[in-house]
Amino acid sequence: MPSRQKRESNVMDLSDGERLIILMLADVSKTLKLKGEMDPEFIANMIFNDTLWAIRWKYHGIPFSTDDDPPEVSQTCDILDLWMFLEDGYKQLSKADKERIKSEAAPFGENVVFRGFDGNHEAKMLSVARVLIDDLGRWPQFRGRELNAHARTVDRYLRMCRAFESIRPRLDMRSLNADEIITILRAQKHA
Known part of the structure; x- marks a missing residue:
């Protein structure tokens, strides 16, 4: 499990629990056909593919950490x-x-x-x-x-x-x- 210090320095370094919560929320959003600014399918795919950097690219208006991309x-x-x-x-x-x-x-x-x-x-x-x-x-x-x-x-x-x-x-x-x-x-x- 990542250390707390590392996790605080990189917002997109998600714990297993955080991944599950986000995936469940994405699933609920998709099932209920909620229309929002976030694309639940995209977010789920980026979590499954371990390409979290892409979430920061797509939603560049959100003040994510400024850590460099891989x-x-x-x-x-x-x-x-x-x-x-x-x-x-x-x-x-x-x-x-x-x-x-x-x-x-x-x-x-x-x-x-x-x-x-x-x-x-x-x-x-x-x-x-x-x-x-x-x-x-x-x-x-x-x-x-x-x-x-x-x-x-x-x-x-x-x-x-x-x-x-x-x-x-x-x-x-x-x-x-x-x-x-x-x-x-x-x-x-x-x-």
Whole structure:
């Protein structure tokens, strides 16, 4: 059981009893078809999936504690952001630029789409991505996709994020160009 001091420092660190009470209240609310500001099904799902950070994201008007999200949340956000820029930029390129990317960023330049995370080894990141996309409505362009890549991707994505960090400040409301996409895609290779 978490210590009282730890529980006081993080409002979303719920005890087993608190989880049961909230789940029972959510069940009662759903059964009685009560219409309120809180979505009982969402709250129950976040408790069952141990993604309590998402409750703070959805109900940001509630003065929850200001504790940081788990590290996999910010990493997943960075990765989803990266792929949003990559896909949007790639779509706007000419056929010649796409052929150049296919050649110069091989084997990564052929199908420039976000494939998700490995469901076996990167399950936390996959769960976070699903919550962000499906439950919180962030990155709607990825909604409806199969996000299980069936292969490890996080290390490659983080290398890509590091390459993107140096490019992003120069974008100034424009899309990525072919050279920038090639640089980011090539970063997947081990140094």
